[in-house]
Amino acid sequence: MIKAIVTDIEGTTSSIQFVHQVLFPYAAQNLADFMRQQRGEDAVEVALRDVATDAKIDIADTEALIAQLLDWIAEDKKITTLKSLQGMIWEYGYRNGDFQAHIYPDALEKLIAWHKQGMELYVYSSGSIHAQKLFFGFNEGGDLRYLFKNYFDTTSGAKRDWESYRRIQQQINLPASEILFLSDIVEEVNAAAEAGMQTAWVQRESENVATHPQHQCVSNFADIQVPQ
Numbered sequence: 001m002i003k004a005i006v007t008d009i010e011g012t013t014s015s016i017q018f019v020h021q022v023l024f025p026y027a028a029q030n031l032a033d034f035m036r037q038q039r040g041e042d043a044v045e046v047a048l049r050d051v052a053t054d055a056k057i058d059i060a061d062t063e064a065l066i067a068q069l070l071d072w073i074a075e076d077k078k079i080t081t082l083k084s085l086q087g088m089i090w091e092y093g094y095r096n097g098d099f100q101a102h103i104y105p106d107a108l109e110k111l112i113a114w115h116k117q118g119m120e121l122y123v124y125s126s127g128s129i130h131a132q133k134l135f136f137g138f139n140e141g142g143d144l145r146y147l148f149k150n151y152f153d154t155t156s157g158a159k160r161d162w163e164s165y166r167r168i169q170q171q172i173n174l175p176a177s178e179i180l181f182l183s184d185i186v187e188e189v190n191a192a193a194e195a196g197m198q199t200a201w202v203q204r205e206s207e208n209v210a211t212h213p214q215h216q217c218v219s220n221f222a223d224i225q226v227p228q
Ligand SMILES: CSCCC(=O)C(=O)COP(=O)(O)O
Pocket: 008, 009, 010, 011, 019, 023, 078, 083, 124, 125, 126, 127, 128, 131, 132, 135, 159
């Protein structure tokens, strides 16, 4: 019996291209202006203090902090403080109508159907919770935030670490076996399975879907089985 579904975003509900060709470049292009305008704001300073400590940079050296953050964006680092700052920058783009977040039609259809059936839906992404709410709030499918009961990010831990899924399961407050986790990254579904969750490995761009003994293996949401 599945009572809750937790989904990844990039590569699962939505295309990798949108994240890598729209969101990441927007953050990179607007980072310097954002930093120069927003230094002094509490949330920005909290994030920058972590960046300065992690990278051993003087907190007063704005240009060095910008250079470090640009390197991390280019390397697609899933660092919580970077993700927090990216979310703040994306907010301008979404609110300005520069872009809307992508969602695959099969994901949209299934998420709506599962929600109507009373399934609890959650998101677990490396993007900050603020960024996730923007993603589903300013979405090609409309404002989809009503679909989700809660959101988890890397403050619950890294997505390839099984203990992160244990923490999420405790927050959801259901037995792990009643939670289905969806992701395009096999290491993430492996970690969720290690924590006892049911899993579906979503392989969107694959001509031939690889099989796996522990996971449902699908190419889109229409093929996901949800025993109820
Ligand atoms: C919240 S949308 C931006 C996604 C993002 O920043 C990212 O790194 C994608 O990570 P995911 O865990 O969704 O694959």
